[in-house]
Amino acid sequence: MNRKSKLFLSFLVSVIVLTFFLYTQFTKAGYFTPKIDLPNGLNSPIAFSIYYLDVGQGDSILIRTADGHDMLIDGGPDGSVLERLGEVLPIWDRDLDWVVLTHPHEDHIVGLDEILKRYNVKQILEPDLKNVPDNERYFNSLGQEKAIPEEKAIKGERIVLNNDVVFSVIYPSNFQMEEENLNDDSIIMQLEYKGKKFLFTGDATAEVEVKILDQNIDSDFLKIGHHGSRYSSSQKFLEAVTPSVSIISVGVGNSFGHPTQDTLDRLSAVGSRVLRTDRNGTIEVDVGENGDWQIECSKGCN
Template sequence: MNNRKFIYFVLIALLAMGIILGVIILALRNNQEMKINFLDVGQGDAILIENGHNQVLIDSGRNGRVVLEKLGRAMPFWDRKIEALIITHPDADHYGGSNEILDFYKIENVIKTDATNESGEWLNLVNKIRDKKINEITATWQTEIVFPAGARLKFVYPWNNSLGTSIDRNDSSIVTKLIFGENEFLFTGDLSKEGENLLVESNIDIDADFLKIGHHGSKSSTTSDFLDKVTPQDAIISVGKNSYGHPHKEVLDNLKNRTIRIWRTDQDGNIIYKCKNINQMCQVSR
C-alpha cells in the first residue's frame, strides 16, 4: 500500500511539474519582448539579440569557454538553437568562440562577408561550417533579418564584396541596424574612420538611439562626423583588459562632450537592454 501511494505521489508531482514547465515555455514563446545582450567576453565582441523565441548572435568573442558561459546564462536552458550567427569580420576577437558555439548550439545560418584570414583557426572554422552543412549567407547591403515578433535587423555595410575583401579587415566589418518600434541600435564591428566616412557621406540612414562603438573604443574609430550623423543617446563599448589603450581618451571625450551616456563591459559587465514590446522604449536592465 505504501509503495502504491508513493508511486501515485511521484506521478502527480511529475504531472504538476510538466504543467508548470509547459506554462512557462508557452509564456516565453508568446513573449514579444526584445533583449539586446552586450556580453562581457573580455577584449572582443559578442552581442546576443533576442526577440520572442528567436536569437541572433553578432560575433563570438575570443574565448569559446567564456562565450558559452555567457550564452548559457542569457538564453533559456532548453533552447539550444540560434537562428543566425553573424561574423562581422575575420579577426579572432570577433570569431574566436565560434568553433565551440557550433559544437554546442544548432546554428541555422552563418552570415559573413568574403573577407578572409589565413590563420589555421579561421580556416578550421570555415571548414567546420561547411562540414556541418550550415546555411551560409554572404552579407550584402539591404539584406534584412525579420524576427516573427516584430524586430528587423538591416545590413547597411559593406555594400559589395570588393569592400568585403579589403586589405584592412576592420573596414570589411558588417554594420547592422536593429529596429524595434521607435528603438534603433547600430552595431559597427571594428569599422574604422575610413568606413565611417563612407557611411557619413552616403544617403543611408544610420541614425540610432544606441551605438555599439567601433573597435572597442580605439582612436581609429568613432569620428565626430560619425557621431553627429548617428546622434546616439547611449554608447556601448565592448572592451576588456588590453595593451592598446582601449577605450581611448579621445573617444571618451568625444562622447562626453555630446552628453552621450557611456556603458563599458569592462566596468559594467553584461549590458542588457530590455524592450517590453514594440511600443516601449528600451531600457538598460540592472
C-alpha cells in the same frame, strides 16, 4: 521518522526542487512575463532583448525575440561566450537562427567556433573576403560539416529574425572585399523597431564610418566600433548617429588601452550615456512592444 514519512519527505523535496528549476527556466524564456503591472519598468510586454555579453576583450552580442528567435553577432576571444549564453538562454534552447561573423579577427571569431560545435546554428552571415584567413577557413569548415548555409553580407540585405525584428545590412557595399585593415571589412547592421534604432558596427574604423554617413544611421543605441579605439567613433560619425546610449565591449585592464580617452571625450561631446562591459558586465536592453526600453547590467549600470 518512519520509512513512510521519510519517503514522503524526499518526494516533497524533489517536487519543490523541480518546481523551482522549471520556474527559473520558464522565467528565463519569458513565459511568465506578465501583461500588466510589468515589474521591469516597461509599459508593454518585452518584444526582444539585446545582450551585450561580457566576454572580456572582444565582441559578442545576442539578440533574442520574445518568441524565441536568436541572433548571435560575434563570439568573443574564447569559450566564455558559452557560459554567458547559458546565463541568458533557457537550458533547452540550443538553436540559434543566425550567427553573424562581423570580421575574422580572433576576438570575434574564436568563440563562434565553440558555438558552431555546440549549438544548432541555422544560418551564418559573414563578409565576402577576397583572401580568407586561416581562422575563417576553419570556422567555415565547421559550418560546412554541419551543412549550415553561409550567406555573404551586402548593403541593402534584410536579415529577418521574426516578422517584427528585421536587420538591415548597411556595409559592406561590395563582395570580394580586400581592405588593408581587416577591421574595415566589418559587417555593419541596423535594427529598427517601432522607431527605435540599434546600430552594430563590428570593428569598423573612421575610414568606413565616413562612407556610410549618407545613410540613415541616426540611432538610439550604438555598439561602439573597435572596443573604443581612437581610430573609430569619429566626431562626424557620432554627430550623425547621436546615440542616446553607447555600448563599449571591452576587457578589464586590456593591453590596448581601450577605450581611449579621445573616444570617451567624443562620446561625452554628443551627450551619449556610455556603458562598458568591463565595468557594467553583460548589458541587457529590453525593448517593449511599444518601443519603450530599459537597461539592466549584470554588475550594475552605474
